[in-house]
Amino acid sequence: MKTPPIVTPQEWEAARERLLVKEKEITRARDALAAERRRMPWLAVEKRYEFIGPEGRASLLDLFEGRRQLIVYRAFFEPGVHGWPDHACDGCSLVADQVAHVAHLNARDTTLAFASRAPQPDIARVKARMGWSMPWYTMTDEFDVDFGVDEWHGTNAFIRDGDSVFRTYFINNRGDEAMGGTWSYLDITALGRQEEWEDSPEGYPQTPPYEWWNWHDAYGDAELSQERLAEVAAAGTVTDRPSGGRGTAGCC
Known part of the structure; x- marks a missing residue:
């Protein structure tokens, strides 16, 4: 292993300051990208989808749990997937392990849910084994096909206006690597972090x-x-x- 040079504290701090300039540029670029997401057009979800949750059958609207925004991660836990029936797939399990406490998302009027094709008893068993607490539903129809997550994991963001639901954003592949933290989830939503410093359209909720x-x-x-x-x-x-x-x- 060829290591970097060993330097003095002053040289180390100077090297860090040079990188910090680039890191701040990335932070501002990320903020600007999130601002563009908040200006993305919305796609009306007109098809009715049905899931099964711990309390029985649920519609996509039910997954919001009364909140204004919904984030759905499609996790691969079902027959035919590596790990079944003891585990979800390695990658989806890593994502689940990184999810921050959902109370912080809920405080921003946002619900996070996972969805798979596994039956609820299996989902409940694996959640208990792994210590996961996010809501996790069973898909029963073409939700995964219609939203681009039938063959690969992905994260869809939705917003509702009364009983009308709209798709607002979607990420997958390496985009899912950044997920798990409260801020990363909020940054892909239509309303963002809802804080006053953000560049959001007029009238968006901000505190x-x-x-x-x-x-x-x-x-x-x-x-x-x-x-x-x-x-x-x-x-x-x-x-x-x-x-x-x-x-x-x-x-x-």
Whole structure:
């Protein structure tokens, strides 16, 4: 193994600063790309799809769980796939292992769900074994064919207006590698992170960064949420978010 040169602390810091310039360029480019996603046209989903979940039959609209946005990852866990019946495929399992606590997505009016062709008892068993908590449904029709995930994994984003559902974005292949974190999921949605620093169309929902962030077990607890807001207010506000500015609390 041919290693890089060994340098002094000053030389190491100078090398890091040179790379940091490029990293910030990538961050700003990623923000600009997400802004373009929020301006993507919407595709009406007019066909009725049916899934089976822990509570029985469910429509695509049901998968939203009452929220405005839905992200569906097509995971390969079913007869004929490597790992069956003890595991989902290696790659889809790696994706599932990386999923952050879904409460943070839910706080942004967004639901994440997985979908496979495995029966619910098998899904429940593997979720328990692997410690996965995201909603996971059984496909029963052509959903995977119609949305480009019948032969390969992929992530579809949807939004609803009342009972009308629209497809807003789709990624697959290496695009799925970045998924798992709350921010990566929100960045592919039509509404984005919904924070004030984002470049979004007029009228899109936005709130100050940090103020909506919470412990995953406190979003539904009014007392804890108010305590969190008070702490944020006392610490000060975040400025210049896209450029990597820091709040007075010194985090992020």
